[in-house]
Amino acid sequence: MLTLGIETSCDETSVAVVEDGRKTLSNVIHSQVQLHAGFGGVVPELAARDHLERLPGLLELALERAGARPSDIELIAATRGPGLAGCLLVGTGIAEGLSAAWSVPLTGVNHLWGHMYSAMLAVPDLEPPLLGLVVSGAHSDLVRMPEHGRFEVIGRTRDDAAGEAFDKAARMLGLGYPVGPALDRLARTGDARRQRLPRPSLPGLEYSFSGLKTALLYRLRDLGDADEQTRADLGAAFEESVVESLLEKLDAALTQVPSKEVVVAGGVAANTLLRRRAAEVVGDRARLTMPPLELCTDNAAMIAAAGHFGARHPATVDPSLGWGG
Amino acid sequence: MILVIDTSSARSAIALLRPDGSVAGEQVSQSGPVFGLADGVRVMREGRPLSRVAVATGPGSFTGLRVGVSFGLGLAMGLKVPIVPLPTLAIQAARSEEPVLAVSEAGRGRVYHLAPGREAGLAEAGELPQEWPAVGWLRPATQEALIAAGVRMQDESRLRTFGAAAALVLKTAREVAYDSLRLEYMQSFASKF
Ligand SMILES: [Zn+2]
Numbered sequence: 154m155l156t157l158g159i160e161t162s163c164d165e166t167s168v169a170v171v172e173d174g175r176k177t178l179s180n181v182i183h184s185q186v187q188l189h190a191g192f193g194g195v196v197p198e199l200a201a202r203d204h205l206e207r208l209p210g211l212l213e214l215a216l217e218r219a220g221a222r223p224s225d226i227e228l229i230a231a232t233r234g235p236g237l238a239g240c241l242l243v244g245t246g247i248a249e250g251l252s253a254a255w256s257v258p259l260t261g262v263n264h265l266w267g268h269m270y271s272a273m274l275a276v277p278d279l280e281p282p283l284l285g286l287v288v289s290g291a292h293s294d295l296v297r298m299p300e301h302g303r304f305e306v307i308g309r310t311r312d313d314a315a316g317e318a319f320d321k322a323a324r325m326l327g328l329g330y331p332v333g334p335a336l337d338r339l340a341r342t343g344d345a346r347r348q349r350l351p352r353p354s355l356p357g358l359e360y361s362f363s364g365l366k367t368a369l370l371y372r373l374r375d376l377g378d379a380d381e382q383t384r385a386d387l388g389a390a391f392e393e394s395v396v397e398s399l400l401e402k403l404d405a406a407l408t409q410v411p412s413k414e415v416v417v418a419g420g421v422a423a424n425t426l427l428r429r430r431a432a433e434v435v436g437d438r439a440r441l442t443m444p445p446l447e448l449c450t451d452n453a454a455m456i457a458a459a460g461h462f463g464a465r466h467p468a469t470v471d472p473s474l475g476w477g478g
Numbered sequence: 479m480i481l482v483i484d485t486s487s488a489r490s491a492i493a494l495l496r497p498d499g500s501v502a503g504e505q506v507s508q509s510g511p512v513f514g515l516a517d518g519v520r521v522m523r524e525g526r527p528l529s530r531v532a533v534a535t536g537p538g539s540f541t542g543l544r545v546g547v548s549f550g551l552g553l554a555m556g557l558k559v560p561i562v563p564l565p566t567l568a569i570q571a572a573r574s575e576e577p578v579l580a581v582s583e584a585g586r587g588r589v590y591h592l593a594p595g596r597e598a599g600l601a602e603a604g605e606l607p608q609e610w611p612a613v614g615w616l617r618p619a620t621q622e623a624l625i626a627a628g629v630r631m632q633d634e635s636r637l638r639t640f641g642a643a644a645a646l647v648l649k650t651a652r653e654v655a656y657d658s659l660r661l662e663y664m665q666s667f668a669s670k671f
Binding site: 201209210212239246250 | 516540541544545546547549555556557656658660661663
């Protein structure tokens with residue numbers, strides 16, 4: 154059974170064709186990085202316009218690369234939230250139109266669920282129950298997935314998400330948008346031991362990154378004009394503190410609720426240090442799945458997979474949708 | 479059959495036109511822009527084939543515009559039929575046989591407007607030209623503000639239906655490539671920050 158996925162929640166426009174929720178036949182992604190680069194961040198209005206202009210070409214390409222005809226599609230899955238309202242409306246609107254044209258059912262998909270389902274595309278025999286860490290610009294959530302289409306949040310951040318913290322740190326260090334890859338590169342040339350930063354630690358499974366952010370701000374202020382190497386060292390130290398804090402809680406969660414399968418997914422799961430350290434922390438207690446980079450960024454294949462496995466839901470847009478929806 | 483969709487204003491409308499431009503069906507909802515668009519279209523079409531889809535591209539409501547335009551685009555792409563953009567204010571102007579000031583909802587008490595022979599603009603109720611009666615689908619509060627400012631709203635009974643007006647505008651409208659459909663804004667995107 155083929156599912157057509159459509160993802161437009163933020164600054165990636167993507168269309169995919171997925172077979173049986175497991176096999177990616179095509180997953181075309183257009184990144185709006187260039188469009189927003191001059192603004193230092195995503196401009197919602199520009200993003201929504203660009204989704205509208207890109208989707209027709211991407212749709213054609215996704216079908217062509219999958220070798221699929223519209224009549225082969227049995228389900229359309231579109232992201233309904235969380236995300237930018239205007240952007241979500243474009244994706245779900247086009248999906249509604251295609252659904253009407255092809256007489257194919259449509260389901261609205263939770264973007265967060267999508268990140269967890271990206272792991273199902275990476276490892277075909279992966280099945281719940283799972284323990285997951287979903288880290289992105291807006292989320293740092295520890296979730297249990299007891300069965301398909303059901304998620305329980307067991308840990309989350311009290312303030313900034315991990316990606317948001319990386320964002321702010323990168324700005325302080327003078328890096329431009331998109332900051333994730335830039336910070337990753339900078340940190341690779343630095344040494345965290347030369348500029349220690351505090352490691353935030355809250356009781357239970359909660360995160361907090363705002364204190365760390367303030368510590369970096371004060372350190373930069375105290376240093377005055379930090380040279381290139383010092384900035385790299387600070388980048389490495391900041392990255393290490395965030396990563397170790399994330400993994401400390403994943404470690405604790407794995408002890409509290411033992412699970413044979415662990416998934417680390419989301420945009421921040423592309424981070425080199427996180428990928429290396431997660432494997433060490435999980436060790437042989439569970440099988441760790443970290444989807445390949447193209448499945449960690451926002452993409453439509455994961456939306457198609459989540460749409461395939463989850464219960465059908467109207468494609469009503471909800472910009473602040475949580476794990477429950 | 480030609481399907482026309484306008485969800486850019488304070489009322490939402492769909493119409494089905496025959497190839498000669500006569501109206502086979504139309505529906506105007508009295509409330510906001512988001513209604514069961516897909517269901518409404520399905521019921522109105524009764525399975526009849528579409529030869530093109532026309533969508534009102536604004537200026538108008540932020541949410542409504544996106545809902546209608548992207549649905550229309552998805553439908554046209556799915557059916558492989560042309561998509562035709564129609565300016566919202568031109569449709570409203572075409573509802574009257576006499577010269578009128580076409581208006582549409584811009585939010586925060588402001589309206590988009592188009593006077594005969596002039597450029598479209600964005601204004602507060604008190605700044606609108608008053609030489610012509612006004613035609614357009616506004617929120618009740620916005621319409622009251624216009625009336626309070628001295629603008630005369632054209633009597634609905636003297637106006638063409640939405641479908642008939644859209645058919646007139648369609649006569650001179652051109653189809654565009656699927657990836658060239660643009661929403662008309664007159665407000666800077668920066669204001670949405
Ligand atoms: Zn995401």
